[in-house]
Amino acid sequence: xxxxxxxxxxxxxxxxxxxxxxxxxxxxxxxxxxxxxxxxxxxxxxxxxxxxxxxxxxxxxxxxxxxxxxxxxxxxxxxxxxxxxxxxxxxxxxxxxxxxxxxxxxxxxxxxxxxxxxxxxxxxxxxxxxxxxxxxxxxxxxxxxxxxxxxxxxxxxxxxxxxxxxxxxxxxxxxxxxxxxxxxxxxxxxxxxxxxxxxxxxxxxxxxxxxxxxxxxxxxxxxxxxxxxxxxxxxxxxxxxxxxxxxxxxxxxxxxxxxxxxxxxxxxxxxxxxxxxxxxxxxxxxxxxxxxxxxxxxxxxxxxxxxxxxxxxxxxxxxxxxxxxxxxxxxxxxxxxxxxxxxxxxxxxxxxxxxxxxxxxxxxxxxxxxxxxxxxxxxxxxxxxxxxxxxxxxxxxxxxxxxxxxxxxxxxxxxxxxxxxxxxxxxxxxxxxxxxxxxxxxxxxxxxxxxxxxxxxxxxxxxxxxxxxxxxxxxxxxxxxxxxxxxxxxxxxxxxxxxxxxxxxxxxxxxxxxxxxxxxxxxxxxxxxx
Numbered sequence: 001x002x003x004x005x006x007x008x009x010x011x012x013x014x015x016x017x018x019x020x021x022x023x024x025x026x027x028x029x030x031x032x033x034x035x036x037x038x039x040x041x042x043x044x045x046x047x048x049x050x051x052x053x054x055x056x057x058x059x060x061x062x063x064x065x066x067x068x069x070x071x072x073x074x075x076x077x078x079x080x081x082x083x084x085x086x087x088x089x090x091x092x093x094x095x096x097x098x099x100x101x102x103x104x105x106x107x108x109x110x111x112x113x114x115x116x117x118x119x120x121x122x123x124x125x126x127x128x129x130x131x132x133x134x135x136x137x138x139x140x141x142x143x144x145x146x147x148x149x150x151x152x153x154x155x156x157x158x159x160x161x162x163x164x165x166x167x168x169x170x171x172x173x174x175x176x177x178x179x180x181x182x183x184x185x186x187x188x189x190x191x192x193x194x195x196x197x198x199x200x201x202x203x204x205x206x207x208x209x210x211x212x213x214x215x216x217x218x219x220x221x222x223x224x225x226x227x228x229x230x231x232x233x234x235x236x237x238x239x240x241x242x243x244x245x246x247x248x249x250x251x252x253x254x255x256x257x258x259x260x261x262x263x264x265x266x267x268x269x270x271x272x273x274x275x276x277x278x279x280x281x282x283x284x285x286x287x288x289x290x291x292x293x294x295x296x297x298x299x300x301x302x303x304x305x306x307x308x309x310x311x312x313x314x315x316x317x318x319x320x321x322x323x324x325x326x327x328x329x330x331x332x333x334x335x336x337x338x339x340x341x342x343x344x345x346x347x348x349x350x351x352x353x354x355x356x357x358x359x360x361x362x363x364x365x366x367x368x369x370x371x372x373x374x375x376x377x378x379x380x381x382x383x384x385x386x387x388x389x390x391x392x393x394x395x396x397x398x399x400x401x402x403x404x405x406x407x408x409x410x411x412x413x414x415x416x417x418x419x420x421x422x423x424x425x426x427x428x429x430x431x432x433x434x435x436x437x438x439x440x441x442x443x444x445x446x447x448x449x450x451x452x453x454x455x456x457x458x459x460x461x462x463x464x465x466x467x468x469x470x471x472x473x474x475x476x477x478x479x480x481x482x483x484x485x486x487x488x489x490x491x492x493x494x495x496x497x498x499x500x501x502x503x504x505x506x507x508x509x510x511x512x513x514x515x516x517x518x519x520x521x522x523x524x525x526x527x528x529x530x
Contacts, residue, residue, distance in 0.1 A: 051238045051316035055331045061338070061439055064463045068309035071226030073460075073467055074301055077474050079210035079416045080286060082202055082221050083109060087287070088294040089192040090116045097127045098191040098236045102184070102444075104131050105205030106139060108280045111273055112289060113204060114146060119291055121151035129154045130240055132185040133251070138165025140252040144260045145269045147248045154248045155240060157185040157317075163253050182529075183318045185239065186444050186455035194233050196225045199312075199460050200442055201431045208429070210418040211282050215381060218406065218416050218478065220346075220430035222442050222460060223301070224310075231312040235458060242317035282420035308464025313443075315456040328445055328459060329452040333359060335435055335461075342369040344434040346475055347447040348427065350374040351388035351530050356447070357395060364399045372396070373478055374447075375428045376405035376485055376497075378508040383517035385448065388530040390507070390518070393487070394495060403487040404479050407499065408510055411482035425510060431459070432475065437468045449528045 057063050076082050090097060090113070097120060104110055121127050129146075133156040136143065140163055147154040158181060162169050174181045191197040200221030202208040207217050224232070239245060249257060259265050283289050313328050336343060336359060343363065350372065352360070363370055377386045396403055408425035417423055433441040443459020445451050478484055485497040485508060496505045509515050 051242075053314055053316060055313060055315075055328065057331070058334065059338070060331055060335045060461060061463055064309045064311060064439075064461070068311055068463075069227040070307045071224060071228040071310050071462075072305045072307055073310075073462060073464070074223040074305050075467070075471055075474060076198075076200070076221040076223060077218075077415065079208065079216065079219065080418055082198075082200075082219070083209035083287065084297065085198060085221070085223050086113060086190055086204075087116055087292075088297060089190060089196060089198065090120050091291050092196075092294060092298075093120050093125045093192040095125060095193050096191075097125055098189070098233060098240075099128070100130045100185075100187050100189045100236055100239060101203055102132045102186050102188060103135050103203035103205060105203075106142060107206045107211075108276065108283050109206050109209045109211060110204050111276045112283055112287065114142075115273060115277055115289075116291065117152070118146070118149065121149050125151060127152045128236075128240060130157060130185075130236070130245060131155075132157045133159040134170060134181075134184055137163050137170060140248070140256050141260065142269070143248050144252050144256055145266060148260055148266070155245045156248055156251055157239065157246075158183055158244045159246050159251045163251075163256075182454050183244075184455050185244075185317070186451060187235075187239065187314065187458040188444050189232055189236060189458065191229060191233055191236065194230055196223070197229050197232050198223055199232060199458065201429050201444060206282075206421075207423070210416055211286065211421050212417075212423040213421070214423060215425050215427050216413070216417045216421055216423040217427055217429035218410070220432055220442060224460065225305075228310045228312060228460065235312055235314045238314075239317055239456075243319055244317045282418070285420050286418045306464055306467035306470060308462040308467055310460055310462040310464075312458065313441075313461050314458035317456060327452060328443070328457045331461075332433060332441055332445070335439065335441075336363070336433070339363060339368055339436050341436055342434075343371070343436070344432075344472060344475065345370075345372045345447060346374075346428070346430050346432040346478075347372075347445075348375050348380070348429050348431070349382065349385040349389070349446040349448040349451075349530070351385065351448040351527060352392050352396070353449065353452070357392065360396070360401060361399055364401065369402070370399070371402040371404070371479075373404045373406065373428065373475065373484065376407065376508045377514055377518055378408040378510045379406040379410075379425060379427050381427050383514055384521040384526075385530055387518045387521035388448065388527050390522070391527075394489065394493065397487065397489040397495065404484040405487055405497070405508070406478065406484050407482075407508070410478075410484070411480070412477060428478075430475075432471065434468050434472055434475075437472060438465050439463050440468050440471055442471075448530050450530055453528065 137160045143154055160173055162173050189199050198221050202219045206212050277289050315328055380386050406428040410426045413426045431445050440462050441459050445457040481500040489495050
């Protein structure tokens with residue numbers, strides 16, 4: 001995501017840069033204080049809220065066998081299907097909707113979803129929306145208007161004090177208050193009536209649903225039903241009630257709130273939303289913009305579902321008591337150590353720590369087959385992330401790991417791109433681990449320090465050989481050389497990229513600018529922030 005690139009620009013761990021940035025940030029903060037009525041967000045506080053995730057159990061699969069009940073899972077690879085399922089959950093909801101996301105874009109898909117949520121709220125559905133604030137700050141007016149609906153409540157996670165949409169201001173404030181603001185909520189979930197839900201890697205925006213203008217993401221979700229859904233709701237409640245989550249009206253500038261009280265402003269906002277939807281050829285061509293009956297899709301899905309024992313695993317929100325609490329990655333690491341034959345990692349951002357590399361080395365020494373699918377430079381949306389990965393590419397290959405990098409012009413792009421999209425390239429965004437063709441993890445965790453250390457993450461851990469096989473079949477399509485580069489090393493240590501059409505010896509890139517940016521970021525010691 002572009003947020004990673006922006007954050008990293010202001011996360012340089014060098015004394016000089018930190019000093020300069022903090023001085024500049026202080027000047028800006030003082031200069032803006034007079035024109036901002038936003039109350040100061042307090043530092044992380046201890047609280048009475050309970051966050052019990054049991055991330056420290058030693059044998060996750062044995063725990064699943066003993067304590068978990070069977071739930072149902074539908075893998076969703078196709079971007080159009082992923083959006084249809086979100087619309088279906090909103091349209092079918094009768095009592096409640098709980099939505100948690102890192103990004104909510106002000107584009108066609110974001111707007112249509114808001115429209116459907118408002119209609120659900122009008123028929124009595126109570127809606128809770130929790131969004132991370134890093135990319136929300138400066139776009140408060142729309143959220144404030146939606147929040148005025150009596151059946152909709154919106155909260156923001158770890159809010160910034162300066163409510164400005166310019167990235168430079170957010171970066172400067174982060175540099176000045178890094179200890180608090182560096183913790184971001186990366187969780188994504190969607191729950192209707194505490195009966196059905198979606199969990200996976202997709203944020204809300206055109207690129208995640210096949211309508212992207214510059215790029216589309218190859219992502220992955222699970223539609224879930226059964227006992228796992230209340231667990232997802234419990235995780236949502238932990239974040240909703242945490243000291244890091246603030247009601248939107250406590251964060252937004254007073255003048256913005258006052259404007260939303262105006263019936264004229266409310267009417268104009270409604271007209272603007274209607275126009276966004278009615279004028280969008282993309283929405284009309286791809287999605288039905290009216291509330292509809294989803295019985296046919298729901299009936300067809302019954303034959304495609306898999307069952308398995310499962311549990312939700314998630315990081316606790318940070319607090320003074322636990323500034324960096326137990327990590328999802330720790331539990332997944334324990335599970336990886338128990339793998340006997342094969343493990344398959346899918347991650348858009350791959351910056352393997354020394355601990356992670358040591359774990360991989362132990363696996364390959366035992367004869368375990370290790371496969372990794374990640375982005376190439378050409379398919380990535382973050383040159384900074386790729387700069388961290390390239391430092392370890394040779395080492396991974398020397399271990400005997402099967403390494404694949406997504407092609408920007410992948411042959412199966414049509415599965416993730418609608419006819420209305422003008423996207424120039426495809427970028428991997430799925431976050432999945434498959435253990436011994438038996439257990440799977442699907443969620444929001446990237447295999448990089450930002451996800452592992454700083455962000456909060458969530459995912460479903462499922463014991464289901466049938467689901468594991470189906471997911472392997474889906475992702476092995478990505479490994480075909482029409483879709484991904486096979487990365488290898490010759491006997492002299494030279495790396496080359498092989499496809500059905502050619503073999504090259506230089507990192508695949510869309511243009512020279514990408515290579516220059518990657519080289520620039522490789523010079524900056526910021527790996528623990530990527």
